[in-house]
Amino acid sequence: MTAEEPKVAPLSILDLAPISAGSDAATALRNTVDLARRAEQWGYRRYWVAEHHFVSVASSSPAVLVGQIAAATERIRVGTAAVQLGHTTAVAVVESFATLAAFYPGRIDLGVGRSGQKRAEAVRDRPREPRPPREWHEIDGVVIPTPYDVAALMRDPRLRSRMAVLQQTGAVTPDFAEQLDDILAMLTGSYQVGTVVPGVGADLTPWVFGSTKGQSARVAAARGLPFVASYHITPATALEAIEVYRNGFTPSAYLSEPYVVVSADVVVADDESTARHLASSYGHWVHSIRAEGGAAPYPDPDDSRPLTAEQLDVVRDRTATQFVGDPDQVAARLEALQRLSRADELVITSVTHRHDDRLRSHQLLAERWGH
Template identity: 55%
Template sequence: MTRIPLSILDLAPIGYGDTAAGALRNTLDLARRADELGYHRYWLAEHHLATGVASSAPAVLIGLVAAATRRIRVGSGAVQLGHQTALAVVEQFGTVDALHPGRIDLGLGRSGHRRAEFAAKAAAAPEPGSTGARTVNGLLIPPPFSPSGIARSPLLALTDLLLMQPEARSPDFVQQVDDILALIEGTYRSAEGTQAHAVPGEGADLQLWILGSSGGQSAQVAGERGLPFAANYHVSPATVLEAVDAYRAAFKPSASLEAPHVLVSADVVLAADESTARELASPYGLWVRSIRTGAGAIPFPTPAEAAAHRWSDQDRRLVADRLDTQFVGTPPAVAEKLRVLAEATGADELLVTTITHDHPDRVRSFELLAAEWGL
């Protein structure tokens, strides 16, 4: 098959023993290398109150990455829209676009909107491993993950408390997307008919994306508004096919997009040989466990720390879907798994994320993949 565009998702991970400043310097270094290697996009995630992740202010970090690179598109994967107003988002990204026109992607996610439904569904969600895995066109679709542990997390509640003004509530997600589109297009009117102009932001050459993990509201609004859609195999592999199918079913052509356009993410670790790749990836399960128990992402452990951890059966079930769907190995082996992912989902682009304890190993992983993919 023709190799489709390949991009990078970066969380600015903090390795055990490192600092946030070190992680941010590593992000700029990796972004420069990605630009040289031919990756298509460089997206920054948004995480809060996580001691192991430094990407808490994506708009700021996107501006720094755009300034440090020359060609590559830079964007958010994704802005947690439930904690922002439409105007604030347009002004932030419009500011970056004003200095780096035509290179900025604005990826929007529903985080912050989903808290109530998240908690409501937690009790009814199946336990990890309670239903069987399946393979679709060669792609592993694991059992669904139960969010019960995260939904009960005091840290999750504190995150909402600290990110929102007292008595504030998140507007409707669809309305926020429509407001962002209107502010960029210069057509915004209040219910009373008052015009508003975002400066910077109005007329910005931003590419707007919706990110989603299921066939719910995110996939629906992306399709109905004719926007490109990013589906998260690396976060929610059990529902990736449901997400892309719902998006395509809802799609209506728009001025910017005539046909559905899908990007799919994957977690990968590459090395020159299988055993080295497995060792580099070995702390991943412990890191995912910290997120799924509601404690927040910890500094990424060393392989030695990971080897010393004593796993319970419950812990193994908690992270099994993420471990089973992480693509780890030599360049040809990982490239083949990415090919299967692209064909099974019909992806137009792929987005890969890699975390290792040592920064040079992460850079080398992306270098090996770029060479194998033919960037």
């Protein structure tokens, strides 16, 4: 390794507890705990779970799921990717995760994001017509599409009703920065309203998740917190978000210098042909999220017809930026992503219809990465 080459970033896992076609939520949750146990054995650093609602994934209650995973494992850090602050309150978040941190000291990560607020904005603002990406830049296998209006794809008339039931009637979500400041104050004991118990002194560092150069990146930088850039969700803007974060970073009690985690969607198999078949229904799943009102159960690639040209236009940025192949091929693209982003850590998500294939994907990559 030369002085210019970055150290190999540690790998972590982001899990959605996906429900496969023909299966159910209980099975998905058991599969998540099973994968977490194995991830610990394979040397992954963290195991994070996403928060999603009204879709066919079983990670709708992340604090509960984090507790179950932490109880089933011994060393791996467990956390959220991320709690949607737009659907809850700062005090509820601190009380839940400080309780977990008391049970599992040194092992709980509190990831927070403004997804709930972004969806509320999409409902409130009149969406523009979607414009599929028309230009592509590729660097060592890392694809960067031209940005376009993903929010405009949220056309389902039920979205407004869904946003309403995720909050108490009449509730108004505070600004993301205000909520984050409240969380930090509760953890340090400087919250003006009173002492939050458990909370004060809890071994928790908020991780800010973001996908653009907007508020999340700026707030993470100003508060001196670690930043997670969601390349696997918004590949067109993740690198810009990292640049804004690094340029604006202010040292804090949490970090003396920026710490960047970058996400990637991968499918790994023993050979490229198998991996591409396993990933062939991924576009169908993304299309159901973006254009059909919510993720359908993850399709079986054996039963999935090719997407139409119109459907491909909706999901092309996600399918083109998924890393699919044998262990060497996927590792090479992850290494390129690390170099391009200067990531300190990579978090990967791997979704397949069959649980055994998902286990194999994570195992092969861990072995190739050098865990």
